[in-house]
Amino acid sequence: MRGNFAAIVLIVIGSFFLLTNLGLLHVSIAELFRTWWPLILIGVGLSLFFTPRSRK
Numbered sequence: 001m002r003g004n005f006a007a008i009v010l011i012v013i014g015s016f017f018l019l020t021n022l023g024l025l026h027v028s029i030a031e032l033f034r035t036w037w038p039l040i041l042i043g044v045g046l047s048l049f050f051t052p053r054s055r056k
Helices: 002-021 029-050
Strands: none
């Protein structure tokens, strides 16, 4: 599941940048990051919390 999530994230980010470069989407990446950076921290924390640990 973790590999699928990473693939989906890459597809979404790539699509976002493609639409921005083609001029179909007018969004400031810097403004989005300034506003939503705490969400990145929350997402990483949840990912670490819900990732199963392997026993060795």
